[in-house]
Amino acid sequence: MRAEFSVEDMTCGHCEKAVTKALADSLPGAAVHIDLTAHTVSIEGDTGVAGKAEAAIREAGYTPVRL
Template identity: 55%
Template sequence: MNTFEVKDMTCGHCSSTITKAVKALDPGATVQIDINAHRVQIESDTLHAGQWSDVIRQAGYTPVAIQDGAQAAAPVAAPARKGGCCCG
């Protein structure tokens, strides 16, 4: 299981955008999202955590990998969003 904290994921639109980005690369991946906790969990045999982090970043968000309940990496600036999220 690959777990990320995504502080700039704030609504259902954000959740949908991340899910679509993951499913585009691995339609068989299991994606669990907790918007209130800003957590994304991806279960996949296709890519590793660093690659999933890149997928979330390319979708316009700022993921921080979480391992065993601790932050594993510092956030990296996300690219500018095209059109932005409905929540600003």
């Protein structure tokens, strides 16, 4: 399953690292791709990945919007 988010408040390398860590902690084994320039995050993983990813990004302090 694939989930994609726009994360407009992810603006720098520190933000990217924080989101990457949050997703790795919440979704071990999921494939995560972040495009900092486009402010997008895509995750490929098991069923339920979208909800878990959204919660992890929010807990890291960012505002994900599903695409």
